[in-house]
Structure formats: structure tokens, C-alpha cells
Amino acid sequence: MRILVSNDDGYNAAGIEALTEALRGLGDITVVAPETNCSGSSNSLTLNRPLSVRQASNGFFYVNGTPSDCVHIALTGLLDFRPDLVVSGINNGANLGDDTLYSGTVAAATEGYLFGIPSIAFSLVERGWKHLDNAARVARQVVEHHIAQPLDSKVLLNVNIPAVPSSQLAGTRVTRLGKRHPSEPVIKSATPYGEPVYWIGPVGNVFDAGANTDFAAIEENYVSVTPLRLDLTYHEQLDAVTRWAGPLCENP
Template sequence: MRILVTNDDGYNAAGIEALVAVLRPLGDLTVVAPETNCSGASNSLTLRRPLSVRQAANGFYFVNGTPSDCVHVALTGLLDFRPDLLVSGINNGANLGEDTLYSGTVAAASEGYLFGVPSLAFSLVQREWQHLDTATQVARELVERFRDHPWQSPLLLNVNIPPVPYRDLKGFRATRLGRRHPSEPVIRSTTPYGESVYWIGPVGRALDGGADTDFGAIEAQAVSMTPLRLDLTDHAQTQTVARWMEAR
């Protein structure tokens, strides 16, 4: 397999280094990742300045842009081949529920999916890389499964891994996205010059965390696998809009 590897934590993050190490025996890997941490970058592309691509001593390519930039540049000019699979991660923290709208990890995978490349996004739910070895083993198992049983058509799969020893995992679940309460209030502070500044507050608690959701799977210490789609159309409301426009 030819595997394109990326992330949003930066090319020198522990998660991508561990991911590459565990996947090397499975295929021909090319790493194209952001130069710096781009958590929360979502699907943004850099349009108002040029992008540079450099190569680190370990062979990783790094781009002075977003995760989506990395994949876009890789698939539209940097690489002279089409990857069989794109793998994004391993992210330092969860991408559950509405997190997927903001996540650079998921955005990088969705950029590959937009180009028709099967794409996996891996996230370790607890920050600070606790039980990173569990996440790498899960990633290897799923990539091996893809190699042995490839999807009939490209999928975008968001995978969240509980921060527990591998032996304590309670299996794998195909899930849907849950929902969170609104985020906590911003945190206000003051600069040494007396100016008010604001930090985005913590994410909210789970609002919809049933057993069939990604939140429910993680609560049960199971790996959550959520297939995503990029059609944001609310098909059930198209007639509502049509009737609203026809109202007199």
C-alpha cells in the first residue's frame, strides 16, 4: 500500500511519530504534515500567501500551513502517485460529536476523502499521550484490516480510542456522532498593558451520549468508529425553505 500520513499537531508530534513507526511495515509511507500545531484549524486552506514544503531529517515533509493545506498540496502536485489510503493522527485529544467540525485531524482526512482517497482519522481521547501504545495498536489493526478487506468505495472514518491499556479495551463499535452541551464561557484575562483578552473556554459536556454514539462507546471503553459524510444539506428542511419563500 501507498499511505499518506498527516496530522494537525505538527510533524514533530509524538502521535504522528508513533503512528509512522507502527505503520511502516504495512506499506510505503509518505508524511506531509503541518510545520506547527494547527489544532482547531478545521478545513481552512491558505489562499493569501504561498506555501513552502520542506523535508526534515527523518524524511517527513512539513508545510507552513494547515492540515488541509498539507493534503491538498500533496494530492495536487507534491506527490507523483495517488495514495491507496490516507491516515491522519494520532491526535492529542478527542474528536467527538461537534469536535469534528473544528478538528484539523478530521479536516485533513476529509480533504483526502474529497479527492476520492479512503481516509482514516485517529484520535486518542485523553491528552498528554496517555496510552499512546493502545492507539498505535488500534491504528495498525484497522489499517491491516483495510489492506485485507478494502472498502468498495472511499469512506471517511473518524476513530476515537479510549485512554486505557489495550487489554482493557471493550472492542470496536460502529457509532454515530453524539452531541455536546454548548461550550463553557470564554476565559477573560488582562495583558500587562491593561488590555482585555479572551481564551476560548472548555468544551461542553455530552448532551447526547447514548450507547450508539461515539461518546457512549468511549464511556464503555470501546473504540469508536464513526463514518462521516460531507454533504451538509438538511434534506428534510428543503421543502420548509421552499414553502417559506412561497408564503404571501
């Protein structure tokens, strides 16, 4: 078993160190992660400049790019082998509901998935690494289970772990993504020279936290495991858009 590990918090973040240590003994582990924090970078690739890869004293490779850059470079030129599994995290904070669209942690796993490699993203739902040891234990359990009983189809799993001690963990649930309200307004400020600048505001409140959502599972101290896919086609709207586009299709 060859495991590629990445994240979005940077190669020296506590989460990736804990995850890598937790996976020891499960296979050959290679870490390729961003040089700096890339939270919120989503699936972006750096196309306007070359990227450098360096190796830290602990053996971790780090790239001056995004999480997607890291996995892409690893799979298309850096490594001389194809990993059996891509694992991302452990993220410093939740990736629930709509967060997955912006998450660099999920993006790193997604890049592996796009190359046909089973991929899992792990996040600790509260910032600050509280009970990181328990999150690392859960991550190992999930990876061990995947190795012992791999799913037949392509796999992209988004795993969120409550920031509680193991004694308070209720178990594990398979969930769907919930939804949030729109984000809070931007925060306007100014540079010392009086130029206006804007900080992206906080995430919105939870809108859909139904019983089978990731939000509901976390609220009840369950580990949330959500299978993801990348087909953005709105299949239920195809017929309606076909009828709407009829005149456009008829006129060259």
C-alpha cells in the first residue's frame, strides 16, 4: 500500500504531522503539501508561474503552490510510482456542506480522485487542534477499513471529526452534505494610505441540517463520512433547458 498525504494548512501544520504519524505501519507514506497555508484555495492550479518542490528535514516534500498543485505534481512527475490512496488533512476546522466547494483539503483529495485513485479528506471541526490525537486515531481507523474492505467504485470521501475526546464520540454516520445560508457581508477596511480593502466575511449560518446531513451528525458528536462526486450537471433540469434552448439550437 502506497499512500500520498497532502493538506491545505501547509507542510508544517500539526494536522498533517498527526495524520502522517497515525498512518505509520499501513504502507509506504509520501507527503507532498503546500509550503504555506492555502485554506480556501479550492481546486485551483497555478498556471502563471513555475512551481518549486523542496524537501524538509522530516522527509516531507513541500510545493510553493496550492493543494491541487501538490497532488497534481506528485502524480504527474514527482513520484516514480502511482499511489494506491490519497489522503488529505487533518484540516484545522470543519469542511461541511457548501464548505467543500472552497476547501483546499477536499481539493487535494479531489485531485487524486480525478486521477482515478481512492481519496479521503479529513477535517477536525473546531479550529485550534483540540483533541487532534483523537481525530488522528479516527483517520487511521477509516484508512484501515478502506484497506481491508475497499469500495468497488471510485471513491472520494469527506470525513469530518468532532473535536471531542474519544469517550464522547458517538460513532460514525454516512451523511449527505448540508447547506448554509449565504456568507456574511465583507468587512471593509483601509490601508495606511487610505485605499479601501475588503476582508471576506464569515461563513453563513446553517440552512439545511436535516437528520441525514453532515451538520446533524457533527452536532450529535458523530464522525461524518460523506461520499462526494464531481458531476456538476443538473440532470433534473436537462429537459427544461432543452425546451428553453430550442430556438437557439434551431438558429445557426
